[in-house]
Amino acid sequence: MPASLTAVEKDTIREILNIGLARAADSFALVAQGRVLLTIPDVLIVSVDEMLTLAASYGSQHFLVQSDIRGDFNGATLLAFSAEHVQRLSAVCLRLKSPPSLELSEMQRSLLLEVSNIITGALVTQLANLLKVAVYGAPPTTPGTDLAASLRPLVAAGGSGVQPLVFTVLTQFQDPSQHIELPLLLFFDRPTFERMLKMIRSEEFQRASHLR
Numbered sequence: 001m002p003a004s005l006t007a008v009e010k011d012t013i014r015e016i017l018n019i020g021l022a023r024a025a026d027s028f029a030l031v032a033q034g035r036v037l038l039t040i041p042d043v044l045i046v047s048v049d050e051m052l053t054l055a056a057s058y059g060s061q062h063f064l065v066q067s068d069i070r071g072d073f074n075g076a077t078l079l080a081f082s083a084e085h086v087q088r089l090s091a092v093c094l095r096l097k098s099p100p101s102l103e104l105s106e107m108q109r110s111l112l113l114e115v116s117n118i119i120t121g122a123l124v125t126q127l128a129n130l131l132k133v134a135v136y137g138a139p140p141t142t143p144g145t146d147l148a149a150s151l152r153p154l155v156a157a158g159g160s161g162v163q164p165l166v167f168t169v170l171t172q173f174q175d176p177s178q179h180i181e182l183p184l185l186l187f188f189d190r191p192t193f194e195r196m197l198k199m200i201r202s203e204e205f206q207r208a209s210h211l212r
Contacts, residue, residue, distance in 0.1 A: 005045055005197070012200055013165075014043045020126030021169065027118045028171075031111070032093050037172040038119070043165055051164040051185070055148040058183070063102050064150050065116035066143050069124055071135035073196070075188035077120045078150065081112055088180050089115065092173050109142075116140045119169060119184070131199045151185075 005013075021038035028036040046054070062080040069075040081089075083100035090096040090108055104112070120137040128135050143150035165186040172179045188196070199205055 009197065009200060010043060010045070013196075014040055016126055016130055017043070017123055019130075020122040021119065023126070024118050024122030027122070028115070031114060031118070032173055034092075034173060037170075039170045039172075041168060041170055046164050048164065052148060052151065055151050055185075058148075060146045061102070062183075063104065063112060064143050065112055065140045066150065067116055067120040067140045068138040069120075069135060069188075070138055072133040073127065073135045073188060073192045075186065075192055077116070077123070077137070078185040078187075079112075079116045079119065080183040080185075085180055085182060086112070088178060092178055113140045113142070115182075119182075123186070127196075131196065131205075 017040050021040065025036045025038045028038065058080055062082050063086065065079045065081070067077045069077065083102050086102065086104065086108060087098060087100045089111060090098055093111055094107055096107070117137070117140050120140070124135050124137045127133065165188075169182045169184050170179065171182060
């Protein structure tokens with residue numbers, strides 16, 4: 001069963017992630033050559049079974065980029081790019097007009113790795129700064145296009161102790177007609193997630209943080 005969170009704690013986690021993404025937007029803007037706004041509309045805390053059902057719904061129609069989270073926290077991020085995501089990112093960041101496709105050029109592949117690196121790096125840095133822990137993101141890898149299959153090793157490694165967070169990163173570019181909603185799965189093992197909750201619930205965090 002997923003961990004129990006109050007509405008306030010859920011909003012706190014979402015705000016922590018949003019602050020991290022606000023900082024990532026500056027790096028993303030350099031790649032996109034224009035202003036970028038990154039936000040997380042909502043966060044879902046799900047069970048492993050629910051996560052696998054969600055993963056299966058993506059099928060094989062996404063290009064996946066995975067980054068492990070190491071150090072004091074143990075987890076991973078997984079970004080799922082559809083053919084339409086690739087098309088829009090290529091148009092904005094590479095000035096490349098191409099039909100929707102998961103047959104990527106080397107430039108497109110490098111772009112998706114960089115996007116994942118920017119987003120994961122910002123989230124990890126935010127967690128490290130606010131929760132005073134030593135964590136870092138490993139270089140991104142590409143496990144393949146079958147999302148459900150790529151998640152099985154993570155689930156097997158953590159067993160029933162894996163705690164998935166599922167949320168969408170809304171990417172708004174300078175041109176208001178251009179926006180991308182990227183599915184992002186964030187996993188922590190159960191001890192890590194429980195430690196995070198303990199930190200968020202602590203009086204010290206509440207006093208030091210402006211996330212109320």
